[in-house]
Amino acid sequence: MTRIGFIGLGKLGLPVAMRLAKAGHDVIGFDRSADRRGEAAGRGLGLAGDGPAAVAGAAFVFTSLPDDAALKGALLADAGLVQALAGGAILVETSTVSPEASASVAEALAARDVGYLRSPVSGNPVLAEAGTLTAMASGPRAAFDLAVPVLEAFTKAQVYLGEAEQARYAKLAINLMIAVSAGMMADALVLAEKGEVPWAAMLDLMAESAVGSPMVKYKVPPLKTRDYSSTFSCGQMAKDLDLILGAASAAGLSLPYGDLARATYRDLIESGRSDADFIAAVERAEERAGLGPR
Known part of the structure; x- marks a missing residue:
């Protein structure tokens, strides 16, 4: 059993913390939100009164935070x-x-002799x-090797980079592909609708075709019922696209598809869909095509 402190018990953080606890680790969590702490307590997760208390004496500390400001804060x-x-x-x-x-955190942790993965x-x-x-990891190789048995509690694969x-950079690259894929699905679906292809049949065809990625397959069931309840919101995707385009600019790159995706999510937010799932790009494409609500 390993003592683990866990900071950030949101939509992704809490299930990860629970997987670690179910694997037999001694997990103590904390979140600034009373609602999130209440949900964690309801699931039986041990909680501390604040962040420093959660991480005190822990061999591993996990953080799952929404953005740069939250991480640095x-x-x-x-x-x-x-x-x-x-x-x-x-x-x-x-x-x-x-x-x-991330680099600013790395500098501070190095001064404290803390391994940063x-x-x-x-x-x-x-x-x-x-x-x-799937975990993608960079940092000291020795820290990664020690962390793999812990990461295995909530991941199917751990890739050292x-x-x-x-x-x-790898995570931003993956999320760029997801954002562009959502737009691709939106355009493809409205084209098929205009051609009178049955909605459910077209979604099944997408899932079983050469473009049937895990993301496409995961989104088929909610799209069949046009359920846009959020697993990852349009607002969150817009935040990630800002990070992606910022990283590209710093590297002297232009990302035309990234620019197009960011414009798509700006429009989604302006249409009142900030809290809807990112695949609501499909619903918005139907509106623009004059197909109306279904």
Whole structure:
């Protein structure tokens, strides 16, 4: 049994923390939201009164936070977690954040002799509950090797990418593909609708065709009933696209499909869909095509 502190019990963080607890680890969590703490307590997760108490004495600390500001606030503030971490501990940071924010955390943790594993995950809350996320990791190789048995509690694969911020760039690249794929599905579906292809049959065909990726297959059931309840919202996708385009700009790159995807999600937010699932790009495409609500 390993003592694990877990900071951030949101839609993805809580199921990951529960998988770690079910694997037999001693997990103590904390979230700033009273509602999230209440849900965690209802599922039997041990809780601390604040972040420093959750991580005190932990061999591993996991963080699952929404953005750069939350990451730096939690770790680098005057009373932040960096000061509470024990020397020799390993911080496994699972959020989608910028390489620049991540590098600032790396510098602070190095001064504390804390191993820093950048380990964003690919997947959604359903896959987190099932323990079948994919972890991409970068940081000290020794920290990764020690963390693999712990990561296996909630992932089906753990891919090591390098010693620095490689995992951050990999995660942004994967999310760019997801955003573009959602737009691709939207355009394809409205074209098929205009051609009077039955909706459910077209979705089944997409899932079984050469473009039937895991993401496409996962989105087919809710799309059949036009259920846009959020697993990952349009607002969150827009945030990630800003990170993607910022990283590209810093690297001297232009990403035409990234620009197009960002415009798509700007329109979705302006149409009142910030909290809808990112696949609501399909619903918006139907509106633009004059197909109306279904």
